[in-house]
Amino acid sequence: MADADYNAIRTGIIQPALTLLPEKMRSPQAEVMLLAIGGQESRLHYRHQIGGPAHGLWQFEQGGGVKGVLEHKATRAMAAEVCAARQVPPTIPAVYAAIEFDDVLACCFARLLLWTDPGRLPNRTEESLGWTVYQRNWRPGQPHPQTWPTYWGKAVGSVYGEQA
Template sequence: MTLTEIRAQAIAPALALLPGRMSEHRPAVEVLLLTTHLQEAPNREQCQLPVRPGKCGPARGIFQFERGGGVAGVLRHPASRPHVFTVCAKLGVVPTLDGIFDALPSQCDVLDAALARLLYWTDRNPLPALGDVEGAWQYYLHNWRPGAWERGTPAQRQALRRKWGLNYAKAMDEVRA
């Protein structure tokens, strides 16, 4: 699936399910979401570290949500919780940790994109401006808390930051097209 398809088939429908204020500065929102997707699951992996055929590891979906991490976070945070219930109702997903987590690897990319926007929505800091690669990187680190960064060596961290810059450029090209 191309970035154009992800925008059209996951991000646009997800944003349509959320209040309009979550789409303000839409190009910046789309670039941030596309970059996050490319950082987390560049090949549209639905399961992180498959433990055996048909069984996912700790993270799922094209934004790689963990049950006790991002899913729990958006379900519990007062800024996102009511919106999670609305999105789940519209998509026919049971709005529980297990209901949402189980829906993610089944190609429910709209749910995944909605959760990603909601996770960023919980941040009190403003959305980084379009083109602010470093600001977007710091925003991503603060909200996603990627294990590869937290546990990474200096060389691994440098590679992740370089990857972010490349992915941000790809996302910018897509949104500007």
């Protein structure tokens, strides 16, 4: 499979998604994290987890990320607004079904999940902090730290026009 076009994902999915969220959630650091996590989770290609239940480019499970974003006090109102904008009922089953095919909705939920984290987003030179933030929030069942540097580098290259 060919590599995902990170610039196309950024301009066609991430930037439109971020316009549905408050301006304070928009930053180059957020774009890097979204690209790197999407690469790590789905290679920014698979919308349904191979052999598993997760949906969307950011691979959310119904009872995990979807439920967490819809119910967290810091994100539930914003999640409801995003759902209204995407014409999806703000319920766990409806969002879970929709994020498999609605990449903008999936991206919004990924950004909202990052918003629930009390820590700051890493800057472009903080690859290891990016890995920590990713692990803390996505809690991958089978983490693959050996692939993170590649996805981080591609994300930094897309956002900043350079390598990490």
